[in-house]
Amino acid sequence: MQVTMDPTTEINYALGITRICMQALGLWPRTSNKLRLTIIAIYLLALTEWFAGQYAYYITKKLDWMPFIVKIKHTVVAHMFIGKYLLAIIAGSQFGECLSALERDWHNVKLTYEIEIMxxxxxxxxxxxxxxxxxxFTTVTLQLIVPLTPLSESRAFPYPSHYWFDYQSSPYYEIVYTLKIFSSTILAACNVTVDGFIIILIMHVIGQLELVSEHIRNMEVMKSTIETCVQRHRVVIWMAETLENSFNLVFLCHFMVSAIVMCLAGYSLMKSVERNESLESVISMFFIGSIAFHLFLYCYVSDKLTEKSLQVGYSAYCCNWYQHECKQSKPLLILMIRSSRSLKLSAGKFIVLSLENFTDVRDYLVVNFKAEIFWYIKKYFLQVLKTTGAYLSVLRKF
Structure with missing residues (x-):
């Protein structure tokens, strides 16, 4: 049954707050190039202050190994966020192509069950x-309010910073603190906006694969032709491969740095628990949870993408192909051959994102820590991560 719906409203609902953040960060493909470049230049200039202050701190301060490990996690994760932002800027045209495909699918949908699945x-x-x-943003907000609590040092900054002027006196301290809030918000927005938009596009592709399977299973009821199913499947494969080819470096950036950052944050959590620093422990837990959830989402949607792509071939095999003429059934062979090669996401073309690799993230840790740190990580954090991933792998089957 055909129904009337407003495609623009549905598209805006699907994109949600991600669209607003993309426009604010200069990543929205429909924004004029002049405005996009202006926004990007302003943000990169603001982030220069953030990184310069931290670099100066590590250069001028002689830190022991343990305090250095606790503090460096913010700088490492900030590099990951700005790296994803720059990669998203480079992949701007691919963002536009995928967005156009999403809009085209919403404008072409007609039947009630298609709308419900989408x-x-x-x-x-x-x-x-x-x-x-x-x-x-909860993690960033907690980190920003730490210097304002009575437990913190007087006139401290949310992140370790040093400048070649009297930044502790007014109004310099207030100005620098405001810049820290602004730049930290930008970094967090860069991360969640890129991740959010990619996740939304991948979920749309998964929905389209579900529609193709449904079309094949109910071919006679819906009066759809085999050629239509094959054509739609071809478009979905193109969109999935475009996402993979365009953003595999983003996945690699997140996958590799996440292993290091979560290890640093895990060690920081253990130390803060030993010192009974409750607020720092809460921040570290949110920090770990945020990074791990982003990584888990990539692995989860990649698993679902693989599952749904294989399901298309199975649906073609189980449909009433024997009731059609030989000439009409041949396109199904093409569809099954295409489906035999499952769609997936990879990190840099050599690490397949999956829940199995999510639980084995320790295998990709490339930094050699001191024995005490590695012992903490191995005994407490990574074992918890692997166990949690195993439970999630079982629960998702129910």
């Missing part, structure tokens, strides 16, 4: 992106 996956993508926003 709404289900649009809602999932929207909620996943929203959880990323909540976790990331």
């Amino acid at each position: 709404r289900i996956y649009a809602t999932k993508g929207r909620y996943y992106a929203l959880i990323c926003f909540i976790l990331s």
Whole structure:
């Protein structure tokens, strides 16, 4: 049954707050190039102050190994966020192509069941992106208010920083602190916006694969032709491969740095628990949870993408192909051959994102820590991560 719906409203609902953040960060493909470049230049200039202050701190301060490990996690994760932002800027044209494909699918949908399936996956993508926003901005907010608590040092900054002027006196301290708030918000927004938009697009592709399977299973009822199913499947494969080819470096950036950052944050959590620093422990837990959830989302949607792509071939095999003429059934062979090669996401073309690799993230840790740190990580944090991933792998089957 055909129904009337407003495609623009559905698209805006699917993108949600991600669209607003993309426009604010200069990543929205429909924004004029002049405005985009202006926004990007302003943000990069603001972030220069953030990184310069931290670099100066590490150069001028002679820190012992343990305090250095506790403090460096913010700088490492900031490099990951700005790296993802720059990669998203470079992949701007691919963002536009995928967005156009999403809009085209919403404008072409007609039947009630098609709209329901697309709404289900649009809602999932929207909620996943929203959880990323909540976790990331909660972590940043907690970090920003730490210097304002009585437990903190007088006139401290949220992140370790040093400048070649009297930054402790007014109004310099207030100005620098305001810049820290601004730049920290930009960094968090860069991370969750890029992740959120990619997740929404991948969930849309998964929904389209579900539609193709549904078309094949109910070919006679819906009066759809085999050629139409094959053509739609071809478009979905193109979109999935475009996402993979365009953003595999983003996945690699997040996958590799996440292993290091979560290890640093895990060690910081253990030390803060030993010193009974409750606020720092809470921040470290949110920090770990945010990074781990982003990584888990990439692995989860990649697993779902693989599952749904293989399901298309299975649906073609189980349909009533024997009731059609030989000439009409041949396109199904093409569809099954294409489906035999599952769609997946990879980190840099050599690490397949999956829940199995999520639980084995320790294998990609490339930094050699001192024995005490590695012992803490191995005994407490990575074992918890692997166990949690195993439970999630079992629960998702129910």
